[in-house]
Amino acid sequence: RLTGLQRAPLALGLGLLLLVVPAGGVVLYDSARDEATQQMLLDRLDEADELVQAAGDRPFDSAQADYRKALGVYADLRSDHSGSRAAERVPARMKTYYTTVGAAYAQGDYCEAVEPLKYLRTVPKSLPGTDLGALKTWPDDRLATSLYECASTALTAGEANWGSQYGELLTTFPESEQAAKVEPAVAAAVVRTEKDLHGAEPCSAVQRLRTLGSQIDGLEAGQADIGAALDKDSRRATTSADTGTYTCGVDQYRDGDFESAQTTMTEYASAHKTAKNAGLAKKIAIAAEIAQTVPAAGKKLPTTRTGGSISVTVQNDSPDAVTVLFTGPVTGSFTLKACGSCKAYSFSSTINPSFEPCNDSGKNYPQRTISLPVGTTFFLHKPNGDSSATPASDTAKLESGYIYTECAYTTQSLGSGL
Template identity: 40%
Template structure:
């Protein structure tokens, strides 16, 4: 009776005709089936199993107790078959338990598969959410997605989700490298660098040969960014891109294009120095930057040395061209500054004397625009020369800059015994400066070709920061000798 009750069907109670106890066994077994079926990943709660097991043991013990006391009317043959039959019937709950365990394992495996697929889908959503966005804004989510792809693809490679990871990686590469496909080379640099370094983040066996396919696009983008920055002084500069390219991809065909690209850029700017309508000052600044680029790409420094020398010659030519163009545009202060820099940087150059003349003419024209109608002659005119003697009747020195058919400058020392005239004195009839002995006054003698001259007097004022300036117009005609006297007067 005890063994029959262990069959979970209360058969011992049925033989004893103890209907209430049999019904209780059926109810308990039905309750277990309701709780256990269908089998899922969570299984049957442990409390239910422990309670049902305790109930079976109690039913078996009670069946044994009742069976020992009962008098049954069955024959001897039936009695002999009862125990073997009870043992055979134990296969019912045992088989059910085995079947349930198998179903439970299947359910748990399916739940694991679904969980992995859910993780994969979540990683896919992180990637898809940033389609078309800049890499910088998507980087954090990209890394999270990669972490999931790597974990699923390596630890659970045989799962349904794991078998989908390679396709997800292909899609990931395609999306991240999208700017390169659109020829947005500078925008593509950071995402391509990220893809190039993926072997440090994801198992190389999972990546396969994908990282190798990034090398050429990365080299190409780096070159194009550098080429676009040639001549640009603002960061990022071309030399940074080219140095990185030559260091990381020394055998790339794009590295071989660097020297020709820099050389072509230099020659284009040199050509702009003489082309009509070109800004020669801008071309000169770009040549300076290109000269720096040619000397800064360390891995290619030797190959770029001839290009650097060519750019250096271009800068020299460009500074002079810039100064003359500024003069022609009436930017006289800038022209004087540019030509002074030329004379300082290239003191032994054949054109330096003329650069100084242009600077002088520009300073005069800054005060008297009529003096800047045209550039001063580069060569001194021939023909007769007339004498102009200029004396200083003032207690302060004076610098004189003049331009016309001839351009130059000189300084007259202070007159030791001279004074500053009162304004009233200079207005009286018969007033004449330099009225004393000629030897008293510092003077300079100029031999000038005929023509109109503009002379700028620059006399240091009472303050070290102030300068009195005055422009006078002088016409020199053939066959005459000229004298002029410079003096100072008060305002009253």
């Protein structure tokens, strides 16, 4: 019995030791599992970092999906594993993230930098509760600069997208230094284009000024004073375009584009009745119309000269009212009423050697007498109201000591035309 009593405490001690050993194993197991989880999260962080680094070698359009995927990992680490070592390292990683996404700006490629910088301004919303410090506003000034520089380059080059970028700058960063430079840049563009009105391509300058005026009107200014200044720039561009239309018409005439010159000068004279060049614009339109039938009539630019010493009477032996246009030393036009008792001549009668229109003493031909200087005058007769009829032309070399008569008549062609 004494031997048995001595063994009992030993057995009890061994039992207690057996119970302690499994409890220690649980602690060791939990620690290992936690470390494995931490390492797994760090691996996820490294994978996101590698994704950002690889995306930095590609254009933003193709890399954006990977940037968003990496940001999703960062956001998940911060929200679902906030106590992890990986989550604690996310804020430090964001500086690399921002500089990688916004690398185009650092390279001076402002147009390419616009979309990445706009994207970076949305990043803080994906990382709630994360202290980004100065990174939160890091894209703002860079985006304002990129919008200004990209738009300014497009404006100088005559491209169309500058208006939307300036508009975005004015509304997104209305108080910025970059926004304050928009109106002066627009005003300078108007002045530059005005100078081109006196260059080799005035018609192109007119069109650019009109486009500028429309684009400026479309800008939404963030401040009233900038808006007022832009309105003034728009009016100047439009006014200069209107004034330059005359210069454009002269250039078209001198280049031999008589159809365009006629249209341009007719529109100019109609829209600017009180302008000092309105009268000459009408004469250039007349000469341009004649030159489309008689190119020699367009060799010289018309003048505002009137009158002369030679009498020329134009009669109308046509059943249609006729507009008579003439150019040379003097340019002008007038209309003769239709001859009510006159008819169109057959083609065969006009080739008869004895053919002589405006020679029927029994008819009262509508007529008008004008005075012209010595020299060559080009006439064009066109019937009114019949677009299918072909105008007739005559080149008259007027000499002193003579009285001249022009006769307008209508010939029936071999077909059905006049």
